[in-house]
Amino acid sequence: MKIFSGTAVAAIMIAGGAFAAPWPQAEPNTDYQPAFAGQTRAEAMNSGVELNVEPVVEGLAHPWAVELLPEGGALITERPGRLKYYDNTGTINDVSGIPEVSAGGQGGLLDVALSPDFAENRVIFLSYAEPRQGGNGTAVARMVLAEDGASVSDVQVIFRQTPTYDGDKHFGSRIIPAPDGTLFITLGERSDVPIRDTAQDMQNHLGKLIRITPEGNIPSDNPFANGEAALPEIYASGLRNVQAATLDGNGELWTIEHGPLGGDEINKPESGRNYGWPVIAYGHNYDGSPVNEGISAREGMEQPIYYWDPVIAPSGADFYDGNLFNGWQGDLLVGAMNPPSLVRLSVDGERVTGEERFDLGVGRVRDVKVAEDGTIWIVTDENRGGLYRLTPQG
16 A cells, blocks of 8 residues: 655646547437436536646555545545545554444445534544345444544444345445534435335335434434334435435535436435436436336426436535635536546536536546645545545646
C-alpha cells in the first residue's frame, strides 16, 4: 500500500475539457421518450477546467466509501470488511472492533457516515452486508471511534433490512444524516427475479428509502409511522439500487440509483412517494427484454428528475459548495464506474441543465466528497483502488 503526503504527491494532470460539446454519448439502449424536456441527455458543458489528480493512499482493496474527518484525514471502507483510518500525516491503520460482514459479490463493508455531533461524541455509522442464517441483509450499526482512530466501541446495530436473502447483489446503501437529526438509509432490491418485485411490497425493506433516528427508533412524522399501511421505517419506495445520496444546499435529499440496461435515475424522494421500480423504468433487462410491460410512466408513480441511457453506473455523490472550482457552486458531482469518470451536473431547482464528464484515469469512481477547503476527494473501486484528491490545475 502506498501512502502519499505533502509535496511528495505527484499530480496527474487530466484535461477536463476532453469531453467537450457535443457530448459523445453512445446510442441509447432503449427507445423510451422522456417525460419532459431535459430529463435525459442534458446539454454538454465544458468548464475548461483541468484537474490535478493527487494520490493520497493507493493499494486499497475495493474501497467503497470515504468520509472526511473534521480534524483532517479520512475514514475509508474496504468492501472485504476493513475500515481504514487515515490521519492526514501519512499514517493509515485498520480500525478494530467493527462488525463482521458478508463479503462476496457486491456485499461487504459499505458506507460510513459521521454523526453531526461527531466532534463531541465521536459517533460514526457503518452500513454493511450482515451475515445471517439463510443468507444476508443490509444492516447499519452505530459506534464510537477512538480518539486515535485505532478502534471502535459501543457497537450497536440500529437497523436490519428484512427479509434475509441468500444473494450477493443490490445491498444499497448510503447513510445520510439529515438536518432534523434523523438518518436516511438507502436499500437495494437484491436484483434477482422475482425478489426485485418486492420493491413494491410495503411490508419489507427491499428497494426502499428508510428513515430512522440515530438510535434506530421510528420518527413520529414518518409517512407510515403507525405501521398500518407499511413498515414504519419506510420513507419512500420503488427504488432499484441507490448507491449515491446526498443533501443539497437546502438540506434536501437527492438519491441516484443504478438502472438496468439504461435508466440510471436521479430522484429527490418525498415522504410516502413511490418511484416505480420495477413497474416503470427507463431501461431494459440485461437480456434486452423490456422491464415489466416496457412502460416508463404510470399514475401514482413518480418520474425521475434525470436519467442516463446508456448508464454511467453511479455511486457516490456530493453537491459542490466550495470556492476552489469557480462556477461549480451548487453543481452535483457524481461518481461513475462505467465509463469510469467524475460527472458534473449543473442544476436549476429540480432540473439538470448541463453535464460534463472527467476521465480521471484512475479507475471506477465509487464515492465523492467535497472538503471544507474546496478540494474533491474520491475513492476508486478496484482490486488496487485508491483515495485521491482533486484540485484545479493552476
